[in-house]
Amino acid sequence: MKEGENLAEPIYIFTNGTLRRKDNSLVLETETGKRHIPVENVADIKVFAEVELNKRLLEFLTQKNIPVHFFNHYGYYVGTYYPREFLNSGLVVLKQAEFYLDLKKRTHLARKFVEGSVKNMISVLKNYDRSSLKEAVEALTEKLHILDRCNMIEELMAIEGNAREIYYRSFDKIIHGRGVRIRASQSQTTGERVERADELWQRTALHHRSL
Numbered sequence: 001m002k003e004g005e006n007l008a009e010p011i012y013i014f015t016n017g018t019l020r021r022k023d024n025s026l027v028l029e030t031e032t033g034k035r036h037i038p039v040e041n042v043a044d045i046k047v048f049a050e051v052e053l054n055k056r057l058l059e060f061l062t063q064k065n066i067p068v069h070f071f072n073h074y075g076y077y078v079g080t081y082y083p084r085e086f087l088n089s090g091l092v093v094l095k096q097a098e099f100y101l102d103l104k105k106r107t108h109l110a111r112k113f114v115e116g117s118v119k120n121m122i123s124v125l126k127n128y129d130r131s132s133l134k135e136a137v138e139a140l141t142e143k144l145h146i147l148d149r150c151n152m153i154e155e156l157m158a159i160e161g162n163a164r165e166i167y168y169r170s171f172d173k174i175i176h177g178r179g180v181r182i183r184a185s186q187s188q189t190t191g192e193r194v195e196r197a198d199e200l201w202q203r204t205a206l207h208h209r210s211l
Contacts, residue, residue, distance in 0.1 A: 008043035016050040021060045039064050047071065110153050114160045118144055121167040128174055136170040 013019070017030035026037040028051075039060075045068045053068075061068060062083040070078040099105045122140045125133050143163045150156050 007041055009041065011037060011042050011045045013045065013047045013051055014049050018052045019045075019047075019057060020054065021057045026057075039066070042066050044069060048073075048075065107151060107153060107156070110156050111147055111150065114156050114163075115144060115147055117160060118147075118163045121163060125167070125170055130173065132173045133170055136166050139166050 013028065015028075015030045015032070017028055019026060019028050021027075022036070025039055026042065028035045028037065042064075044066060045061075047068060048071045058068075058081060061081070065083050067083060068081040070080070072078055099109055118140055122137055122144075125137050125140070140163055143159050143166075147156070147159065150159065
């Protein structure tokens with residue numbers, strides 16, 4: 001191994017428990033015991049389980065520049081705790097200015113934003129098992145295909161506006177239609193299917209609130 005090579009790597013937590021600081025290391029306490037984690041080996045922490053933590057731990061992670069990413073039971077990203085240096089970094093501000101002043105870079109970034117937004121719309125609609133939504137999915141997919149031909153921010157904004165119009169119009173069919181079914185694997189219990197349906201609805205409501 002080369003001298004000075006960074007050994008830090010992501011830590012994934014899939015077991016319920018408590019994450020706390022002990023001296024200069026981290027300790028994960030679960031029903032099966034304790035796991036000591038040298039902080040020098042941690043690049044970031046990804047939490048998929050129900051984990052308790054406190055302010056003392058967050059202060060320690062801030063000192064070490066270690067972000068914590070949270071995911072729900074289904075693996076969907078919920079949010080991130082970023083240490084102060086991540087948010088106040090002068091490099092971030094410089095990069096933002098660099099992309100804003102360079103039209104080519106700014107357009108590329110805007111295109112990626114719109115692409116991600118439209119793909120998310122398609123993903124949400126596909127979670128509903130309704131043939132009546134097929135036309136909307138195809139229309140949104142067509143919007144993705146023409147993004148690469150757009151060279152102006154205004155064009156990208158227009159495409160996103162058209163895509164959102166198609167997307168929100170589709171929910172008239174979902175909400176007022178009969179026999180709405182959420183795709184679910186045969187292995188899912190009734191409770192899990194209800195939770196999944198509720199989660200999809202919350203995601204839809206989140207899109208409305210973000211406008």
